[in-house]
Amino acid sequence: MSNRTMVFLRAIVFVFVVPCLLWGQVSSATISGEAKDQTGAVVPGVAVTVRNVDTGLVRTTTSNERGLYAVPNLNPGHYEVEAALAGFQTYRRSGLALTVGSTVAVDIPLQVGAAVEIITVTGEAPVIETTTSTVSGLVSERTIRDLPLDGRSYDSLATLQVAVVQFNYNDPNAVRGRGQQFSVSGSRATQNQFLLDGMDITEYGGATPGSVAGVNLGVEAIREFQILTSNFPAEYGRSVGGVINAVTRSGTNTLHGSLYHYLRNSTLDAKNYFDPPDEPIPPFKRNQFGASLGGPIRKDHIFFFSNYEGLRARTGLSLTPVVPSLNARQGNLRDGPVKIAEAVKPYLAWYPIPRP
Known part of the structure; x- marks a missing residue:
């Protein structure tokens, strides 16, 4: 293989692998601590x-001269x-979760003894963040x-979190964003940042993606x-x-998956305030469906996870238009009667009769 080809392959690896490692620092977890003996030294x-x-992946390190160690960039x-x-x-x-x-x-509290003797401590990590x-x-x-x-x-x-309040303003559009709008600690809804696996996915203009x-599909993959x-x-x-x-979720040593379908339609809904009481509910049908699958490609080494989610929505709305009254159709206006031209009467008939 020529030197030019080797340089090209190394460049490809650098472009695609290094950015993933850099972005992953904000979405990963860290285990750290201090090793001491029975005397506290x-x-x-x-x-x-x-x-x-879950995956069998192993990371190793050694405590330094002060007994400290840290293992960063661990997947949840x-x-x-x-x-x-x-x-x-x-x-x-x-x-440890x-x-x-x-x-x-x-x-790590170490006790003097043979290395074949093992002290096992089982327990969840503390919920209070002390670091x-x-x-x-x-x-x-x-x-x-x-x-x-x-x-x-x-x-x-x-x-669900403290200091987060839903904030609805204006109609969703490309500038304001189409996702759920909310304010964090009193800030504007366009001043939040959204990260997915360490990658910035904030909408154009700083809004919710x-x-x-107006939704972020793929809940099964999260x-x-x-929320900071x-x-x-x-x-x-x-x-x-x-x-x-x-x-996002990842595959493990165990094959796992799901298949789902959620249905919502007008048959299961009640009328809202604006729906005419003597007419059927406007047609509404929404189907959300999908499937996910994850598992090992090579046990303890390589894994896969895939997810598909689809949304199909057909929505009917009740509108309240302004139409000519019965008096107006006959030319009886507030300022006095007027003559309705014969050519105009067919167009007036297109308007529905106003409800009392």
């Missing part, structure tokens, strides 16, 4: 192994941490799956999302409002 050189329970999921050093018992911590953008502190001053809230995977969503757009759940139907309301860390920017940081 720091222990350097401890081999720390972090394993994703369930993890276990194992620490080993000659002359000490192996320490294992399981039951990492969420998008979180930093979990896992300190950052950022004010944020998490909408978990369970919340996204279990709560009913009109339109199945994940950004509709943003108002959304399709022509694992969870985080104030005190953002340095890796976030371009926003004086809130940061909505979402991460």
